[in-house]
Amino acid sequence: MVGKQIFIILFISILLGSITNFVSPNKIPFIGEYRELSSGDGPVIPPSASEGDPPFIAIDVAEMEFSLKNTVFIDARDYEEFICATIPGSINIPFEYLPEENVAEFVDSSLSYMSKETPIIIFCSGEECDLSLHMARNMQDFGYTNLSIFFGGSREWENFELEMERGEGCVE
Amino acid sequence: MRRIIDNDFITLIFRVVVGAIFIYASYYKIIEPAVFAKGIWFYHMVPGNLINLLAVFLPWIELVCGVALIIGWQYRGTVILVNLMMIMFMIALGSAVYRGISIDCGCFQAAQASDSSAMNSLLWDVGIITMSIQLCLSKSKKWMLDK
Incomplete structure (x- = not known):
């Protein structure tokens, strides 16, 4: 009973999520291709950086x-x-x-x-x-x-x- | 104690409050899945190839659960899912706090590097899960689509 209810909720959610992600202008790939990269000490920041500059990213x-x-x-x-x-x-x-x-x-x-x-x-x-x-x-x-x-x-x-x-x- | 837990009005109020929070929380994530995926990425807890799947489907689970909770449809299953999600969110936030990651919650907007503590969000989650546990224990069936 409870299992069936959980299945119904998940099924509807996955269906709606899939449809939305197909038609949305903001869609993303279903499978991400992120890699585990380590930049050691974080982003490289030049000595000439000053307060108010945009953030530096790694x-x-x-x-x-x-x-x-x-x-x-x-x-x-x-x-x-x-x-x-x-x-x-x-x-x-x-x-x-x-x-x-x-x-x-x-x-x-x-x-x-x-x-x-x-x-x-x-x-x-x-x-x-x-x-x-x-x-x-x-x-x-x-x-x-x-x-x-x-x-x-x-x-x-x-x-x-x-x-x-x-x-x-x-x-x- | 049992009478308080089973109280129809308390159960209704908690259903509406928790349901509304879940609906509200799902909104930006559905509109901006890429931003939400970025938020998940910042936690460094989910394997890379699962991040986008979670970003696409989790907000809809939140939304459907929120609506189902308020109208009392597929109620038992919904309450269990809501509790499981709350436990998952608390583990993620707790882990961020433990690891000292400076990150905001990502509950209602994009999680990103931030000076604000995830601890505040964790405390909010404790409040929400208290309500959802009451919903799990309550035997009230009033004002629900499920009979």
């Missing part, structure tokens, strides 16, 4: 966000570096080549005018590169509210043997 958090496919990754390096190896699906906004005028407009259009609340992770190559930090500070000024900085960058991503996207036309 490799495990970056990979988790990547698996959820709910976050936009921005590669702040030059196009030549971006095309050779980047986190799959990343958008390239080279910080050093931002136009001198209408920077906010340029960034907004590069992101297809997506919502300013969209979760965004900014990275560059690694600890020696602070383009991600500068890009994040600028984007904060432009009104983006859900930013994180993955300061370990593409090198840490590659060191953990995570998938990299390599474009044609890479000149090493």
Whole structure:
């Protein structure tokens, strides 16, 4: 009796959950592909970081966000570096080549005018590169509210043997 | 004591309160499954390939249980499921407190790294499970769809 009732409740819930996740614009893969990654002491934080900067995240958090496919990754390096190896699906906004005028407009259009609340992770190559930090500070000024900085960058991503996207036309 | 536990009004009030909390708690999780999956991930207690399954189905179990509790449908099974979920939530929160993980509850919004203590949420859970245990023990059958 009780077992049958529990089965009915679970059956209805699983049915509704499945249907909703098929039709919802916010659907997620039924099976996650999270990996157990340890970043040792947590996120890499540069000495130049200051209070008010967006949060710095470690490799495990970056990979988790990547698996959820709910976050936009921005590669702040030059196009030549971006095309050779980047986190799959990343958008390239080279910080050093931002136009001198209408920077906010340029960034907004590069992101297809997506919502300013969209979760965004900014990275560059690694600890020696602070383009991600500068890009994040600028984007904060432009009104983006859900930013994180993955300061370990593409090198840490590659060191953990995570998938990299390599474009044609890479000149090493 | 038995008369208090079996009291029709107390049982009805606890059904409505616990049911409403479960319905409310399910809302954001259904709307934003990715955010809820992130919340589960932060606890580091669930194997990676089960996180999304839990994020998709658990909120619906909460919602269906909440509604079933209030209208008194499939009642015994619902009450047992509610108690099992409460025990599961308390183990998760207790574990976070024990391991010193700075995380907020994730009960009604996304769990994330936070300075606020999971201890407060744990205390709330004690209150809710007290009500759901009463529902488990009560023999009241009044104002229910189940006969």
